[in-house]
Amino acid sequence: MNKGSSAFWESTSKEAHGIPEAGIQAKEQSLGFPLAMALRDYYKILGRSPYITKGCNNQYEPLPLEEVFIPDDTFFTTDKAFLIFYQVEESVIYCGIRIQDLEMEDPLVYLCAWNSPD
Numbered sequence: 157m158n159k160g161s162s163a164f165w166e167s168t169s170k171e172a173h174g175i176p177e178a179g180i181q182a183k184e185q186s187l188g189f190p191l192a193m194a195l196r197d198y199y200k201i202l203g204r205s206p207y208i209t210k211g212c213n214n215q216y217e218p219l220p221l222e223e224v225f226i227p228d229d230t231f232f233t234t235d236k237a238f239l240i241f242y243q244v245e246e247s248v249i250y251c252g253i254r255i256q257d258l259e260m261e262d263p264l265v266y267l268c269a270w271n272s273p274d
Contacts, residue, residue: 175203175221183221187239192253194262195241218242226255233268 180199184190191199199221219225219241227236239258242251242265250268257263 173203173205174201175199179221183224187224187226189255189258191239192258192260192263195239195253238266238268 177200180191180196190196198218203218203221224239224241226239227233229236237255238252239255240250240252243249248269251265252268253263253265
């Protein structure tokens with residue numbers, strides 16, 4: 157998030173919509189590495205916002221923090237070195253960040269569709 161948008165969202169009820177630092181740290185510990193700063197900011201400020209995570213949202217829905225995952229051998233892609241944090245409800249499109257890029261403040265996000273796994 158850029159500083160302007162971050163300041164705007166932080167001024168809106170962060171406690172009501174954000175995930176506490178302890179929850180973010182627990183997820184990072186279970187993954188074995190820290191989240192990218194932009195992704196971390198999203199979950200800290202808007203991670204539980206019903207305006208973004210409700211099912212009737214016409215945009216891709218971010219996964220709840222507890223469902224963010226690294227693909228295992230059963231996942232349909234060849235390259236599994238991604239942290240997946242977005243998916244379309246029907247699970248046909250996923251968005252993720254390369255694990256090696258998580259140290260970047262605002263890394264590229266890759267989109268993968270089930271009919272074009274690589």
